[in-house]
Amino acid sequence: MSSKQSQPMQKRSSGFSAHKPALPELLTNPPLRKGMHPIQVVRGMRDLLPSDQPYWKQMEDMAERMAMDYGYARIDTPLIEDYSLFIRGVGKVTDIVEKEMFHWETPGGEHVGLRPESTASVARAYVQHGMLNLPQPVKLWNIGPMFRYDRPQAGRFRQFYQASFECIGEADPIVDAQLIIVSWNLLKGLGLDPTVKVNSLGNPESRLNYKNALVSYFRGKRSQLSEEDKKRLVKNPLRLLDSKEPNMQELKAEAPQMVDWLDEESKAHFMRVLEYLDEVGVPYQLDPYLVRGLDYYTKTVFEWFANSNDQELAQSALGGGGRYDLLIELLGGRPTPGAGFSLGLDRIASRLKELNPTPPAKDEVDIFLAQLGEMGRKKALGLFEEFRTAGLLVGEAFAKSSLKAQMEIANRRKAKWTIVIGQKEVLDGTAIVRDMDSGTQEIIDAKKAVHEMKKKLGLHTQ
């Protein structure tokens, strides 16, 4: 608790103990002592401070607005899920599950994990609650924290926030296109001018065939590969295509292309997605090397970037998504197609901050209530409630005693009017109203204060 420091603080001598008076020994927890690490946020976690909130509010509002416009219903799933949900849903050998998950065994012996993304949870909810009996497709959205045990960096946190939209139960390519349009509108609505990279991974069979072709091609070039790329060749061959190794550019040129291996249906599907995007004028780029880090994607995949220039920068992806026609079945549901996207709110927020570094101050007020003396303070306390109940935007600093300090605060909070109530006014049943622009003052009847102020603010009174 902060309190006014009316007494001069004891002169600080050496050592930590002089810093604060000793806490009573009754406390079960010992006070923080010299030699202890200062208590701070856990690695990779962060506080969203009051000054961050305007940006987050903006994003939440825009996501909600898009959900309304496009008919998505909100769903909130738990942060903690059965670990096997993510093994099955996201993929056992993906980096996300293999090395980036917070997971542990509960005292009761359940193996649980903090969600690294929300699509698997939403799909689980779809199956668990029999949403296949609802009119299809089922459109769901959510917003909240995700957790990945990654090494923190700018734009990369261990707890980060996503807004996700999922459309389950419809295989038509118009859904893929519209999801891209929704995410585009969301980002545009926030004032960004993003571009999207799109690709198609085909069905699992064509994807596998392509992967094999790729592996045999690169096996032939094995001697030219870096150590890192050799590992990729074994673990995740598709990743070879966006390797940053210098010699990869020429090797890539000769490599088999994903489009050539797409099955006919996926190819036709992809063509239609692109036609729809052309129709609406979404600024997309084809990227045959775009592979997403989750196993469940089939056919369309896409990834958003703040602008076309900084795609190569690390942590520049603002979000992405794609089609996951196998996921529901993977989780024990009937074969059901689905598609969705997620946006990284932390990264979008930092863009918004760049765009608009000074968000409007939220502590502005129409009227400020200043008081003097114990009687005035008591009276003002009650009057504040009257104003507040009447719906007026009113501020106070009842803990301050000097009028000067209160006037300073009134000024800082951009009050149009300051009402002053001192001992004299209480006895007279009046109040002083000061116009903060002109500095002129008048005396009003304290009983009519609310009415008078409403009139001054141009509000109707009845």
Place this chain on the structure above:
RNA sequence: GUGGCUAUGGUGUAGAGGCAACACAGCGGGUUGUGGUCCCGUUAUCAUGGGUUCGAUUCCCAUUAGCCACCCCA
């Protein structure tokens, strides 16, 4: 997970082996009850622990955290 860089008040910075400086913000005040300017005062366990030294905030080591590149992704 791998390699590298960094760490000084609330914020942004300066500094040097021997009293830690500046700006902004904060708090208090400038004679009794009036703001925006001005003036004064005040606000630092120099990240944590250890070592070297007569003396370390400064040099060394470890820890922690942040950042950068990789990895990966949002």
